[in-house]
Amino acid sequence: MTGKPSPGRAGRRLSLLVSLPLALITTVAVPSASALADTATNTTASTTVDADARTGAQAVVAAMQPSWNLGNTLDAFPTETSWGSPLTTKATFDAVKAAGYRSVRIPVTWSNAQDTTAPYTIDPKYMARVKQVVDWAIEDGLYVDLNVHHDSWQWIKNITTDDHDAVLARFDSTWQQIAAAFKDEPRKLLFESVNEPQFSDNATDAQKTQAMDELNTSFHTIVRKSGGGNATRVLLLPDQNTSPTDLQKMTELYTTITRLKDPNLGATMHYYSFWPFSVNNSGFTTYNETAQQDLVTAFTQMHDVFVAKGIPVYLGEYGTLSYPDFTKPDQIERGEAFKYFEQLGYEARINGITTALWDAGSFLNRNTLQWRDPELVALIRASWHTRSGTASTDQVFLPKSAPVAAHTVTLNLNGLSFRGLWQGDTRLRPGVDYAVSGDQLTLTPSLLTRLGGDRALGENATFQARFSRGVPWTFHVITNDLPVQSDVTGTTDSLTIPTQFKGDVLATMESRYADGSNAGPYSWTPYQEFNTHFTPDYPNGAIKLTSDYLKTLTDGATVTLKFDFWSGASVTYHVTRSGDKVTGTVS
Numbered sequence: 001m002t003g004k005p006s007p008g009r010a011g012r013r014l015s016l017l018v019s020l021p022l023a024l025i026t027t028v029a030v031p032s033a034s035a036l037a038d039t040a041t042n043t044t045a046s047t048t049v050d051a052d053a054r055t056g057a058q059a060v061v062a063a064m065q066p067s068w069n070l071g072n073t074l075d076a077f078p079t080e081t082s083w084g085s086p087l088t089t090k091a092t093f094d095a096v097k098a099a100g101y102r103s104v105r106i107p108v109t110w111s112n113a114q115d116t117t118a119p120y121t122i123d124p125k126y127m128a129r130v131k132q133v134v135d136w137a138i139e140d141g142l143y144v145d146l147n148v149h150h151d152s153w154q155w156i157k158n159i160t161t162d163d164h165d166a167v168l169a170r171f172d173s174t175w176q177q178i179a180a181a182f183k184d185e186p187r188k189l190l191f192e193s194v195n196e197p198q199f200s201d202n203a204t205d206a207q208k209t210q211a212m213d214e215l216n217t218s219f220h221t222i223v224r225k226s227g228g229g230n231a232t233r234v235l236l237l238p239d240q241n242t243s244p245t246d247l248q249k250m251t252e253l254y255t256t257i258t259r260l261k262d263p264n265l266g267a268t269m270h271y272y273s274f275w276p277f278s279v280n281n282s283g284f285t286t287y288n289e290t291a292q293q294d295l296v297t298a299f300t301q302m303h304d305v306f307v308a309k310g311i312p313v314y315l316g317e318y319g320t321l322s323y324p325d326f327t328k329p330d331q332i333e334r335g336e337a338f339k340y341f342e343q344l345g346y347e348a349r350i351n352g353i354t355t356a357l358w359d360a361g362s363f364l365n366r367n368t369l370q371w372r373d374p375e376l377v378a379l380i381r382a383s384w385h386t387r388s389g390t391a392s393t394d395q396v397f398l399p400k401s402a403p404v405a406a407h408t409v410t411l412n413l414n415g416l417s418f419r420g421l422w423q424g425d426t427r428l429r430p431g432v433d434y435a436v437s438g439d440q441l442t443l444t445p446s447l448l449t450r451l452g453g454d455r456a457l458g459e460n461a462t463f464q465a466r467f468s469r470g471v472p473w474t475f476h477v478i479t480n481d482l483p484v485q486s487d488v489t490g491t492t493d494s495l496t497i498p499t500q501f502k503g504d505v506l507a508t509m510e511s512r513y514a515d516g517s518n519a520g521p522y523s524w525t526p527y528q529e530f531n532t533h534f535t536p537d538y539p540n541g542a543i544k545l546t547s548d549y550l551k552t553l554t555d556g557a558t559v560t561l562k563f564d565f566w567s568g569a570s571v572t573y574h575v576t577r578s579g580d581k582v583t584g585t586v587s
Helices: 023-027 033-040 057-063 091-099 123-139 156-160 165-181 204-225 248-258 275-279 289-305 332-350 374-383 445-452
Strands: 065-070 104-105 145-146 189-192 235-238 265-271 312-316 353-358 395-399 407-412 418-421 434-437 440-443 458-467 471-478 489-493 494-500 505-513 533-535 542-546 558-565 568-580 583-585
Touching: 023 445, 057 265, 057 558, 065 312, 091 123, 104 123, 123 145, 123 165, 145 312, 156 165, 156 204, 165 189, 165 204, 189 312, 204 235, 204 248, 204 445, 235 248, 248 265, 248 289, 289 312, 332 353, 332 374, 395 445, 445 458, 458 568, 494 583
Parallel strands: 065 104, 065 353, 104 145, 145 189, 189 235, 235 265, 265 312, 312 353, 395 471
Antiparallel strands: 407 440, 418 458, 434 440, 458 471, 489 494, 489 583, 494 542, 505 558, 533 542, 558 568, 568 583
């Protein structure tokens, strides 16, 4: 990731293969053992190998699956704890290993403790701390990928400017010092040249291509010449921005790797989904066909350019830019995010790609060393070796103002067979509680009436669909009514709209001027970005409009907002900016 991250989006502003220990089943709360018993078969890489000098990059990278990132930690600046993570201990890696992970990526920002003038010395105390963290992971039997992280945009990007020689000298010195400090480490340690490389804005494409090749080549030469275990250590090389969606840049990296003629080289890429879906922007509230195709294309291209030609790919970071984030309301609806993570694991597996989950504290609580969402953890774990069934939605809304009616959803079988519905340990009755025709699941009024109970607004009950493999899919039964809003005044710093959500859940916000043109920071869409331009505050009954949105509005022009909810309901509202003052009125 580049830039200071929040726990969910990990600081980006742009745009899974093996059997695993049963320890995860006992270390996190997951669905019943019977529901998961069939997810431990059909593995694809039970041939884990020792990373000795005889094993090339392909075997080593395969043995690293699955992988996990120690994000927002040694890559944070100016110190390890500056971005909210506690000091890393060996117990951190104990928890990661117990969860089934076989490797960890440890991002490091070296500028935290490095002289900015020649010979660019790294503080020995900082180097010792990095080595301590690396050694703890290796002591646990984990593979480790160690890199140069935020230095990429802090100073390395200037290699395409008149500072070229000084930047290259500092880059070389950085890797000379790292290589010397770690040359006696076992081959379970890998080096990655630079995280998400980027270059000065005024550089030409040709200059950027040359700079990327120069950095990777210099890194390779320095490490190989440093002796010890570095002579055969597996090295990971990125392309520009580490993006698998740019075929040209991946092809350029392939050219560099093949020219170096080294069997211990691999490619590293990152993937955070189709950007509008990843941040809930431009109306992409669902994991739709466009977002799905973006994923398929990215993984197919990584396979075709590298894997099919004998070069392993380590997906050093994956996730979404906004989910999960334990500090904010869900920017992506939970079920939609689950569908993305499930398919990503499948595409990685069939394309032979090792995946490293980006975690800046939103998956593993670094303070308690407990996984924040065991259900999501179980789904990701299952995706390493099998598919799971999903559905068109995980929400079943029961409008309070209308009689309870039958409700039909589409099952995404993903090549599996449907086994039935359960509420807890109780199996629901086919033909009475539900009916299935092909992939259409219809829930009967009698079932929904029972699950709705006293019809209090909000979530009333949950039940699960189970399939022949993988983890169950959880449905949430929710009683809702039309949300109600009130007039309010505020400033361009913030406008807090009183909102009675009435059990409903906000999906997105549209924003238009009276002539129909788009209002807000984005000219190409009326849909605003969740948690960036607006955010729901469910506990306090409000929707907040941010200064990033309000300050872009035309003075004196009334804007019509349309709040779209997951039940299908919509509510319109008007805001008018007058200088620094903003007035909000109901329709």
